[in-house]
Amino acid sequence: MELWCTEKQTENLSLSFRLKETLRREKTAYQDLAVVDTLPYGRMLLLDGCVMTSEADEFVYHEMITHVPLFTHPCPRRALVIGGGDGGAIREILKHPSVEEAVLVEIDARVIEASKQFLPAISSALADPRCRVVVEDGIKHVKTARGRYDVIISDSTDPIGPAVGLFTEEFYRNVREALTEDGVFAAQTESPFLHARLIADVQRRIGAAFPITRLYLAAIPTYPSGLWSFTLGSKRHDPLQPRPCELETRYYTSALHRGAFQLPRFVEALAVAGEANGRPVGEAEAPRGGSGG
Amino acid sequence: MELWCTEKQTENLSLSFRLKETLRREKTAYQDLAVVDTLPYGRMLLLDGCVMTSEADEFVYHEMITHVPLFTHPCPRRALVIGGGDGGAIREILKHPSVEEAVLVEIDARVIEASKQFLPAISSALADPRCRVVVEDGIKHVKTARGRYDVIISDSTDPIGPAVGLFTEEFYRNVREALTEDGVFAAQTESPFLHARLIADVQRRIGAAFPITRLYLAAIPTYPSGLWSFTLGSKRHDPLQPRPCELETRYYTSALHRGAFQLPRFVEALAVAGEANGRPVGEAEAPRGGSGG
Numbered sequence: 001m002e003l004w005c006t007e008k009q010t011e012n013l014s015l016s017f018r019l020k021e022t023l024r025r026e027k028t029a030y031q032d033l034a035v036v037d038t039l040p041y042g043r044m045l046l047l048d049g050c051v052m053t054s055e056a057d058e059f060v061y062h063e064m065i066t067h068v069p070l071f072t073h074p075c076p077r078r079a080l081v082i083g084g085g086d087g088g089a090i091r092e093i094l095k096h097p098s099v100e101e102a103v104l105v106e107i108d109a110r111v112i113e114a115s116k117q118f119l120p121a122i123s124s125a126l127a128d129p130r131c132r133v134v135v136e137d138g139i140k141h142v143k144t145a146r147g148r149y150d151v152i153i154s155d156s157t158d159p160i161g162p163a164v165g166l167f168t169e170e171f172y173r174n175v176r177e178a179l180t181e182d183g184v185f186a187a188q189t190e191s192p193f194l195h196a197r198l199i200a201d202v203q204r205r206i207g208a209a210f211p212i213t214r215l216y217l218a219a220i221p222t223y224p225s226g227l228w229s230f231t232l233g234s235k236r237h238d239p240l241q242p243r244p245c246e247l248e249t250r251y252y253t254s255a256l257h258r259g260a261f262q263l264p265r266f267v268e269a270l271a272v273a274g275e276a277n278g279r280p281v282g283e284a285e286a287p288r289g290g291s292g293g
Numbered sequence: 294m295e296l297w298c299t300e301k302q303t304e305n306l307s308l309s310f311r312l313k314e315t316l317r318r319e320k321t322a323y324q325d326l327a328v329v330d331t332l333p334y335g336r337m338l339l340l341d342g343c344v345m346t347s348e349a350d351e352f353v354y355h356e357m358i359t360h361v362p363l364f365t366h367p368c369p370r371r372a373l374v375i376g377g378g379d380g381g382a383i384r385e386i387l388k389h390p391s392v393e394e395a396v397l398v399e400i401d402a403r404v405i406e407a408s409k410q411f412l413p414a415i416s417s418a419l420a421d422p423r424c425r426v427v428v429e430d431g432i433k434h435v436k437t438a439r440g441r442y443d444v445i446i447s448d449s450t451d452p453i454g455p456a457v458g459l460f461t462e463e464f465y466r467n468v469r470e471a472l473t474e475d476g477v478f479a480a481q482t483e484s485p486f487l488h489a490r491l492i493a494d495v496q497r498r499i500g501a502a503f504p505i506t507r508l509y510l511a512a513i514p515t516y517p518s519g520l521w522s523f524t525l526g527s528k529r530h531d532p533l534q535p536r537p538c539e540l541e542t543r544y545y546t547s548a549l550h551r552g553a554f555q556l557p558r559f560v561e562a563l564a565v566a567g568e569a570n571g572r573p574v575g576e577a578e579a580p581r582g583g584s585g586g
Contacts, residue, residue, distance in 0.1 A: 013311070219520035227519055256556065259552035260552070262548040262549045264546070265549070266544065
């Protein structure tokens with residue numbers, strides 16, 4: 001007998017993992033949540049059928065969404081993660097000795113619960129005394145925080161359902177206001193091969209809120225196309241001049257930090273804030289499922 | 294009705310493309326050859342069930358396997374491609390105005406034939422007067438060429454079947470001898486996420502033949518894990534100091550050339566020639582099918 005878990009990444013493209021067993025399957029108030037154990041990539045969290053994280057490759061995503069903004073800032077003390085209920089981004093943030101407080105604002109308490117139970121290596125830092133977990137809508141949270149955070153990270157699901165609001169110009173303006181005067185923002189912004197138009201739009205919107213806006217890339221095998229983009233918005237500090245990294249990492253290095261901003265030519269075009277003529281290399285845009293942070 | 298084409302990338306991992314139609318399916322003297330038309334990535338060539346190239350993302354592979362060695366060399370005049378019967382590497386090589394002769398040595402004439410018929414945008418340069426096509430075993434060809442080529446490219450299938458010989462120390466020594474005294478070699482060397490042990494072995498073997506050996510990476514959505522490695526062996530010229538690029542490209546830029554050598558930390562360990570303790574991030578090593586160039 002063979003069991004397989006298939007993510008339909010678009011209408012016309014799917015990635016399948018051989019399965020040991022399903023560990024949890026439930027409808028939460030926000031989404032369809034599943035934790036499965038796979039042979040190729042270990043345990044995996046899926047929301048609305050989309051892979052959010054896997055034990056084997058989570059280090060790439062979590063190191064790159066955190067260390068790039070945190071090493072761009074000269075001395076980050078307070079950090080906010082919107083979404084990211086698995087706790088992986090918090091774990092990486094708390095490796096920085098300067099960080100005094102890391103706040104997780106996740107809309108779906110069941111995601112946190114499932115991660116604590118089934119993904120302890122990813123979620124363990126949620127128990128750290130420097131971490132504060134708030135079950136709340138991240139959009140609402142940033143509206144009420146003024147000048148509070150040195151770093152804000154949007155560790156959202158794909159831009160459909162509740163997460164749509166995490167990709168708007170209004171949200172990015174509120175993020176800017178929630179940051180200190182030299183704060184840094186980073187967001188996951190989908191695949192350049194499959195979501196080029198979205199990336200071009202987001203570049204323009206973040207570019208309207210931040211004087212420095214830059215796209216960077218990382219290789220994530222369990223995500224559609226395997227190539228993922230992040231967008232960094234900075235009020236003052238140049239992301240191409242990171243502080244040296246003294247942490248133990250598996251993906252991030254200072255040289256790689258700079259290399260991740262050296263974009264393929266077809267991605268460079270999207271990364272020019274305001275240039276919204278992106279077209280996907282593969283098929284037409286088709287965002288995956290999943291709900292907001 | 295839905296038609297799907299599935300590549301079993303490993304025993305436990307598969308990638309599926311929705312299919313319009315199959316254009317060719319035959320058993321050649323060397324392998325199972327298929328050309329299919331897919332919705333997400335256009336037409337695709339598969340050998341022994343493994344995706345070799347697709348219309349949508351071939352530009353990444355072909356630009357990166359050619360322009361990195363060709364811009365490392367100060368003035369490449371003669372270039373050799375081993376394998377690569379689709380013609381994509383030849384097309385990119387012939388964009389360099391200094392190149393007087395580009396030789397393709399492909400073991401399977403049916404691959405060339407199928408590419409000419411169904412993948413004209415990839416294979417068109419095979420008709421260029423500067424291109425010479427030789428249907429022969431590449432291993433044999435490099436044994437008889439002495440000091441002949443400025444650049445040699447191993448555009449092979451995966452290291453099983455006839456292609457095994459393209460991953461040996463003996464082959465790399467013969468490649469060195471077939472190069473001019475400041476020649477440059479590049480080879481496709483599989484995925485760091487899935488074939489870490491192979492990469493470590495190849496680094497050691499190429500490192501034994503060339504004074505300068507370096508790994509670089511590119512994002513290729515239709516290949517297993519989406520992240521692919523190439524290994525460059527150079528007799529004299531530093532691959533981190535490429536000549537400026539004046540060509541029209543879709544992936545390659547001079548800055549990206551340098552960025553592609555900035556490796557994730559887990560790949561850096563493999564890239565140290567001689568360090569053969571690589572272990573895959575995903576499941577155990579399991580080379581795909583496919584036969585030699």
